[in-house]
Amino acid sequence: MDLELREGIFVLDEMRNVSIKIGRIIDEEEEKEKEWEPLGPTPKPHILDLRHWDRRLLERYEPIYAPMQDFCNLCTMGPCELSQNKEGACGIDLKTQKARLVTLACLIGASSHTAHARHLVHYLIEKFGHDYPIDLGGDINVEAPNIRLVFGIKPKKLGDLEKVLDYVEQDLVRILHTTHTGQEEDHLDYESKAMHVGMLDHVAMEVADIAQVVAFNYPLGDPNAPLIDIGFGVLETEKPVILVIGHNILPARNIDDYLREHGLEDEVEIAGLCCTAIDTTRYDPKAKIVGTLSYELRAIRSGIPDVVVTDEQCIRADTLRECSKLGIPVIASSEAAARGLPDRTHENPDVIVNDLVSGRAKGVLIRDPDKVGEIAVRVAMEIRKKKGKKPPFMSEEELKTEIDRCTGCMNCVFACPHNLRIDKAMSAAKDGDFSVFKTVEDSCIACGRCEQVCPRDIRIVDVIMKASYDSLVRKTGKMRAGRGPIQDTEIRNVGQPIVMGTIPGIIAPIGCPNYPKARNEIVEIIEEFLKRKFIVVSSGCHAMDLGMYRDEDGKSLYEKYPGAFDAGCLTNVGSCVANSHISGAAIKVANIFAMRPLRANYAEIADYILNRVGAVGLAWGPYSQKAASIATGFNRLGVPAVVGPHAAKYRRAFIGKVWKKEDWWVYDIKSKQRMYVEPCPDALLVVAETKEEAIVQLARLCIRPADTYMGRQIKLTHYIELSKKYLGCLPDDWHLYVRTEADLPLKMKDELLKILEEEHGWKIDWSKKKILEGPIRPYDSGFNPTILEEVFEKYAR
Numbered sequence: 001m002d003l004e005l006r007e008g009i010f011v012l013d014e015m016r017n018v019s020i021k022i023g024r025i026i027d028e029e030e031e032k033e034k035e036w037e038p039l040g041p042t043p044k045p046h047i048l049d050l051r052h053w054d055r056r057l058l059e060r061y062e063p064i065y066a067p068m069q070d071f072c073n074l075c076t077m078g079p080c081e082l083s084q085n086k087e088g089a090c091g092i093d094l095k096t097q098k099a100r101l102v103t104l105a106c107l108i109g110a111s112s113h114t115a116h117a118r119h120l121v122h123y124l125i126e127k128f129g130h131d132y133p134i135d136l137g138g139d140i141n142v143e144a145p146n147i148r149l150v151f152g153i154k155p156k157k158l159g160d161l162e163k164v165l166d167y168v169e170q171d172l173v174r175i176l177h178t179t180h181t182g183q184e185e186d187h188l189d190y191e192s193k194a195m196h197v198g199m200l201d202h203v204a205m206e207v208a209d210i211a212q213v214v215a216f217n218y219p220l221g222d223p224n225a226p227l228i229d230i231g232f233g234v235l236e237t238e239k240p241v242i243l244v245i246g247h248n249i250l251p252a253r254n255i256d257d258y259l260r261e262h263g264l265e266d267e268v269e270i271a272g273l274c275c276t277a278i279d280t281t282r283y284d285p286k287a288k289i290v291g292t293l294s295y296e297l298r299a300i301r302s303g304i305p306d307v308v309v310t311d312e313q314c315i316r317a318d319t320l321r322e323c324s325k326l327g328i329p330v331i332a333s334s335e336a337a338a339r340g341l342p343d344r345t346h347e348n349p350d351v352i353v354n355d356l357v358s359g360r361a362k363g364v365l366i367r368d369p370d371k372v373g374e375i376a377v378r379v380a381m382e383i384r385k386k387k388g389k390k391p392p393f394m395s396e397e398e399l400k401t402e403i404d405r406c407t408g409c410m411n412c413v414f415a416c417p418h419n420l421r422i423d424k425a426m427s428a429a430k431d432g433d434f435s436v437f438k439t440v441e442d443s444c445i446a447c448g449r450c451e452q453v454c455p456r457d458i459r460i461v462d463v464i465m466k467a468s469y470d471s472l473v474r475k476t477g478k479m480r481a482g483r484g485p486i487q488d489t490e491i492r493n494v495g496q497p498i499v500m501g502t503i504p505g506i507i508a509p510i511g512c513p514n515y516p517k518a519r520n521e522i523v524e525i526i527e528e529f530l531k532r533k534f535i536v537v538s539s540g541c542h543a544m545d546l547g548m549y550r551d552e553d554g555k556s557l558y559e560k561y562p563g564a565f566d567a568g569c570l571t572n573v574g575s576c577v578a579n580s581h582i583s584g585a586a587i588k589v590a591n592i593f594a595m596r597p598l599r600a601n602y603a604e605i606a607d608y609i610l611n612r613v614g615a616v617g618l619a620w621g622p623y624s625q626k627a628a629s630i631a632t633g634f635n636r637l638g639v640p641a642v643v644g645p646h647a648a649k650y651r652r653a654f655i656g657k658v659w660k661k662e663d664w665w666v667y668d669i670k671s672k673q674r675m676y677v678e679p680c681p682d683a684l685l686v687v688a689e690t691k692e693e694a695i696v697q698l699a700r701l702c703i704r705p706a707d708t709y710m711g712r713q714i715k716l717t718h719y720i721e722l723s724k725k726y727l728g729c730l731p732d733d734w735h736l737y738v739r740t741e742a743d744l745p746l747k748m749k750d751e752l753l754k755i756l757e758e759e760h761g762w763k764i765d766w767s768k769k770k771i772l773e774g775p776i777r778p779y780d781s782g783f784n785p786t787i788l789e790e791v792f793e794k795y796a797r
Contacts, residue, residue: 036154036599037597037598037599038597038599039152039599039600040152040597040598040599040600040601040602040604041600041601041603041790042600042601042602042603043151043152043599043600044150044151044152044167044600045150045196045600045602046171047171047174047175047178047193047196048192050192050195050196050199050602050603050636051189051192052603053602053603053606053607053636053788054188054191054192054195054196054636055188055192056787056788057195057610057635057636057638057654057684058188058191058192058654059663060656060663060664060787061654061655061656061683061684061685062654062655062656062657063095063099063187063188063191063652063653063654064652064653064654064655065094065095065098065099065651065652066648066651066652066653067094067098067651068649068651070082070083070094071083072088072092072097074181075089075090075181077089077090077181080092082094082097090181090182091185092185093187095187096184096185096186096187096190098187098651098652099187099188099190099191099194099652100179100184100190101651102190102191102194102628102632102650102651102652103175103178103179103190103191103193103194103197104179105625105628105629105650106194106197106198106201106625106628106629106632107172107175107176107179107197107629108625108626108629109201109624109625109626109627109628109629109630110168110172110197110198110200110201110204110626110629111172112247112312112313112625112626113201113204113205113208113576113577113626113629114165114168114169114172114200114201114204115312115336116204116208116247116248116312116313116577117161117165117204117205117207117208117211117577118165118169119248119250119334120208120211120212120248120249120250121158121161121162121165121207121208121211123250123369124158124211124212124215125158125159125162127215128158128215129158130157130158130159130162131157131158131159132157132158132214132215133156133157133214134155134156134157134158134160134161134210134214135214136210136213136214136220136221136484136485137220137221139220139221139487139488139489140220140221140485140487140488141488142488142588142591142592142598143155143210143485144206144210144584145206145583145584145587145588145591145598146202146203146205146206146580146583146584146587147164147203147206147207148598148599148600149587149598149599149600149601149602149605150199150200150203150600150602151163151164151167151203151600152599152600155210158211158214158215161207161210161211164203164207165204165207168200168203168204168207171196171200172197172200175193175196175197178190178193191652194632195632195633195635195636196636197629197632197633198629198630198631198632198633198634198635198636199602199633199636199637200633201626201629201630201632201633202579202580202583202630202633202634202637203580204577205576205577205578205579205580205630206577206580206581206584208577209484209574209575209577209578209580209581212249212279213484213485216249216253216282216283217283218279218282218283218482218484218574219282219481219482219483219484220484220485221483221484221485221486221487221490222483222484222563223483223487223490223562223563223564223565223569223571224563225282225480225481225482225483225563225572226281226285226480226481227478227479227480227481227558227559228281228285228287228288228289228478228479228480228481228547229288229289229476229478230288230289230290230291230476230477230478230479230544230547230548231289231290231291231473231475231476231477231548232290232291232295232298232299232302232472232473232475232476233472233473233474233475233476234271234288234289234290234476235269235271235288235290235304236269237269237304239267239268239269239384240267240268240269240306240380240381240383240384241268241269241271241304241305241306241380241384242255242268242269242270242271242305242306242307242309242376242377242380243271243272243273243290243299243300243304243305243307243308243309244270244271244272244273244276244277244280244308244309244310244311245272245273245274245276245296245308245309245310245311245315245319246273246274246275246276246310246311246312246313246314246315246334246337247274247275247276247311247312247313247314247575247576247577248276248311248312248313248333248334249276249279249280249283250311250333250369251309251311251331251333251369251372251373251376252270252272252276252279252280252283252287252309252311253279253280253283253369254369254370254372254373255270255309255372255373255376255377256270256280256283256284256287256373257373258373258374258376258377259377260284262377264377264381265286267381268377268380268381269288270284270287270288271287271288271289271290272287272288272289272290273289273290273291273292273293273295273296273299274292274293274296274313274314274315274541275313275314275540275575275576275577276311276575277289277290277544278481278482278540278543278544278574278575279482279574279575281479281481281482282481282482282484282574282575285481289479289544291544291545291548292512292513292541292544292545293314293445293512293513293541293623294444294445294446294513294514294519295446296315296316296319296446297316297322297446297447297448297461298446298461298465298472300319300322300323300326300328301322301326301393301461301462301465302392302393302465303326303328303390303392303393304392305323305328306328306379306380306381306383306384306387307328307329307330307331307356307376307379307380307383308323308328308329308330308331309330309331309333309372309376310330310331310332310333310334310337310339311333311334311337312334312336312337313336313624313626314512314624314626315337318448319339320332320339320340320341320362320363323362323363324362324363327359327387328383329356329357329361329362329363329364329379329383330362330363330364331356331363331364331366331372331375331376331379332363332364332365332366333365333366333367333369333372334367335367338365339363339365341362341363341364341365342361342364342365343365343367344364344365344366345365345366345367345368345371349371349374349375349378352364352366352375353375353378353379353382356375356379356383357379357382357383357386392465392466392469393462393465393466393469394459394462394463394466399463399466399467402458402459402462402463403426403429403430403463403467404430405456405458406423406426406427406430406456406458407455407456408423408426408427409423409455410423411450411453411454411455412450412451412453412454412460414453415449415450415452415453416449416450417445417447417449417514417646418443418444418445418516418517420440420443420444421436421440422440422450422460422464424436425437425439425440425464425467426463429467434467434468437463437464437467437468438467438468438471440464440468441464441465441467441468441471441472442518442519442520443515443517443518443519444461444464445513445514445515446461446464446465448461475548475549476548476550477547477548477549477550477556477558478547478556478558478559479543479544479546479547479548479556479558479572480547480558480563480570480572481572482539482543482572482573482574482575482578483563483571483572483573483574484573484574484578484581485573485581485584486537486565486571486573486581486584486585486588487565488588488592490564490565490566491565491585491588491589491592491593492592492593493566494535494565494566494567494589495589495592495593495594496593497567498535498589498593498613498614499589499593499594499612499613499706500707500708500710500711501614501704501707501708501710501711501712501714501715502708502710502711502714503533503534503535503567504532504533504534504614504699504702504711504714504715504718505529505534505535505614505615505616505698505699505702505715506534506535506536506537506585506586506613506614506615506616506702507526507529507534507535507536507537507616507618507698507702508536508537508538508539508582508615508616508617508618508639509522509525509526509536509538509542509543509546509617509618509619509620510538510539510540510542510579510582510617510618510619510627510630511540511541511542511618511619511620511621511622511627511643511644512540512541512619512621512622512623512624512627513541513545513621513623514621514622514623514644514646515620515621515644516620516621516644516645516646516689516690517691519545519548519549520548520549521620521691522542522545522546522620522621523545523546523548523549523557524691525618525620525691525694525695525698526538526546526557526570526618527557528695528722529695529698530557530560530561530568530569530570531568532718533567533568534567534568534702535565535566535567535568535569535571536561536569536570536571537565537571537572537573537582537585538570538571538572538573539572539573539574539575539576539578539579539581539582540575540576540578540579541621542618542619542620542621543572543573543574546558546570546572557570558570558572565585576626576630579630582617583633583634583637583639586609586613586615586637586638586639587605587609587637589609589613590605590608590609590612590613591605594608594612596608603788603790603791604788604790604791604794605637606636606637606638607638607786607787607788607791608638608786609637609638609639610638610639610681610704610787611638611666611704611705611706611785611786611787612704612705612706613638613639613704614702614703614704614707614715615639615702616639616640616641616642616681616698616701616702617631617634617639617640617641617642618641618642618643618694618698619631619641619642619643619644619647620643620644620691620694621644621646622643622644622646622647622650623646628650631643631685632685635654635684635685640681640683640684640685640686640701641684641685641686642686642687642688642694642697642698642701643685643686643687643688644687644688644694645687645688645689647687648687652685653683653685653686653687654683654684654685654686655682655683655684655685655686656679656681656682656683656684658679658682658733658736661676661776663679664676664677664678664679664776665677665787666705666785666786666787667785667786667787667788667789667791667792667796668780668783668784668785669784669785669786669791669792669795669796670780670782670783670784671780672796675777676776676777677705677776677777677785678703678705678736678737678739678776678777679733679736680700680701680703680704680705680737681700681701681702681703681704682700682701682733683697683701686701692726692727693726693727695722695726696719696722696723696726696727696731699715699718699719699722699723700719700731700733702715702718703715703716703719703737705783705785706783706784706785708781709739709740709742709743709779709781710742712737712739712743713742713743713744713745713746715737716734716737716738716743716744716745717745717746717747717748719731719734719737720734720745720748721745730755734752735755735756735760735762735774736776738752738756738771738774738775739775739776739777739778739779740771740775740778740779741753741769741770741771742779743779749769750769753766753769753771756771756774760774761774762774762775
């Protein structure tokens with residue numbers, strides 16, 4: 001008798017009073033999973049499964065809160081004032097409320113990436129099937145390190161990614177549940193949940209990027225990916241222009257396909273803003289990038305686009321209103337941002353095109369990405385035929401009229417996030433000097449808040465852009481297309497020098513464009529580290545802005561520095577979801593170089609990274625909830641982050657107390673002892689007020705307890721030199737990182753030994769120039785630190 005086994009309960013007629021229950025059936029693929037690596041201790045970790053690791057981090061890096069308000073109004077018992085140790089009607093205190101808000105922000109960010117991933121995977125499975133293979137090429141054998149580390153599988157086909165997303169979505173809902181009124185009362189437990197959300201975010205991002213890389217033939221870890229034109233001035237405005245905005249490649253990809261299928265790729269310009277732009281150029285290097293989110297209002301107000309296509313995330317909430325003022329039709333393509341438009345997905349394309357071109361419809365919602373391609377191209381071409389040539393932003397006469405209307409009330413200055421002196425620019429322009437406007441434009445994020453408070457309703461953003469138009473269009477450059485994952489061979493080449501410290505660190509600029517000052521500050525920060533042979537790996541808006549500025553020879557950073565994952569190289573992994581390849585690179589160092597088990601072994605890998613891998617994130621212009629979630633995910637993995645001053649509005653930092661010796665202990669597996677160590681890294685999340693402070697912070701946060709003496713010497717050299725260069729003094733904590741005289745920078749050795757003796761009371765043998773007494777601990781070349789008891793017990797047997 002043949003039986004087909006399936007889940008459920010069934011009864012055999014021949015066997016009385018016997019019922020058989022079959023649970024989950026393990027198929028052949030799952031049997032093979034056991035072969036590649038034994039399953040670790042935390043597959044698909046539940047909310048509390050890594051709480052012990054989070055607690056260990058939070059004991060050392062105590063959360064510091066910076067409330068933007070000291071009350072809670074999340075339920076109808078409020079608002080409740082929580083200042084001066086008061087509690088709300090539900091019993092919550094201020095710290096716990098702020099930790100809850102941080103958790104909510106991370107949930108919003110992670111949910112955005114997860115929904116993006118689900119949409120991509122669902123679409124691709126419909127197109128290519130569940131069994132479409134995941135193949136990242138012969139140089140990437142450890143694919144999906146985040147998925148392997150957290151979920152515990154090695155995904156082989158698109159269908160495997162659905163299982164991963166099921167887990168991520170389930171835990172996101174569970175944690176959202178904990179933010180309801182009357183739940184958690186411990187702020188550290190909320191922080192642990194925020195870290196769990198951040199970890200899930202990196203898994204979801206990895207799902208999204210792997211899916212689109214394999215399905216759309218993006219570069220497979222290619223360090224020589226094509227150079228892409230970027231900047232406002234790269235647009236060929238004599239052609240019809242389609243502007244795509246958002247983070248989901250699907251509509252833009254189908255626009256590109258339609259152009260190629262109909263031989264129109266040289267007749268219609270497709271350009272993008274934000275991560276959709278990055279991913280479009282990964283798909284087609286001929287596409288162009290206008291810029292980051294801060295260029296959205298610039299691009300629309302210029303009147304250059306013939307049609308605007310929006311998908312999801314980081315899109316202005318007034319896009320339809322702004323486009324309608326200029327007669328630019330809008331095609332919304334995502335349920336996440338329907339923009340109040342009628343859903344015409346199933347209507348005849350001819351009718352939709354006629355309505356948009358004639359102006360009968362300001363915009364439409366088309367939820368079928370394949371249909372968007374045809375409609376967007378046809379509308380752009382028809383609109384261009386009708387549209388006469390108009391000056392961008394406004395005419396010279398209109399510019400003069402608007403400037404003359406300014407009374408210098410300074411409302412715009414006070415409303416500006418950066419307090420830009422728009423009033424001075426207006427005053428100078430009345431006398432014919434437009435140079436101040438050019439300075440303002442360099443720092444302007446084009447948010448439009450200035451216009452909201454202007455009593456004369458002056459079109460201030462348009463004035464800024466028109467007055468500085470020549471310099472605006474000259475800001476063009478080259479960005480290397482997003483290459484995707486880091487190759488295993490690259491990890492093998494750099495793993496040892498990273499862990500030993502002879503490559504001084506990995507700097508990862510990954511933030512948004514909400515910069516405190518001029519956008520070129522991010523270029524100045526990063527080039528300092530490229531010159532010093534750090535590895536720099538970037539993504540998203542920072543990756544775009546790094547390509548926007550040219551040096552005196554007309555070269556952008558991507559043209560000056562190679563694209564490999566190596567010392568002195570600048571790597572662009574891709575869009576926001578490609579951040580997972582940066583965390584993945586740190587994970588792969590622990591697995592490929594150190595041969596630490598990867599599968600479902602999160603805490604041990606994170607512990608290894610914290611103590612040995614000198615990687616630091618930089619979010620110089622953070623603004624979104626996604627940035628909060630990404631950074632928190634890095635923090636749980638043991639990677640610190642330096643953030644710009646606007647990040648204080650996230651309300652929380654993780655900063656260690658270097659003066660509390662009892663916080664800075666580790667187990668040394670070699671000596672089998674618990675011992676105190678130097679405070680490094682001394683923070684997991686820290687705000688820097690200026691680019692100078694950020695540069696020095698980044699250098700210090702690359703120091704790790706397991707550095708060799710040569711690695712520590714190199715890192716201290718950079719730390720001290722950068723502090724002198726940018727802050728004009730020695731750092732006040734440099735001596736804490738000295739374990740032996742061999743750690744000291746060679747050129748400054750005598751000077752520093754003298755300071756150690758005279759100012760810090762250390763004992764020096766001057767005949768041998770040897771430190772006799774003073775360091776927190778002596779140097780031991782076999783030092784093997786961990787802050788986890790289970791790891792200590794595992795390897796110290």
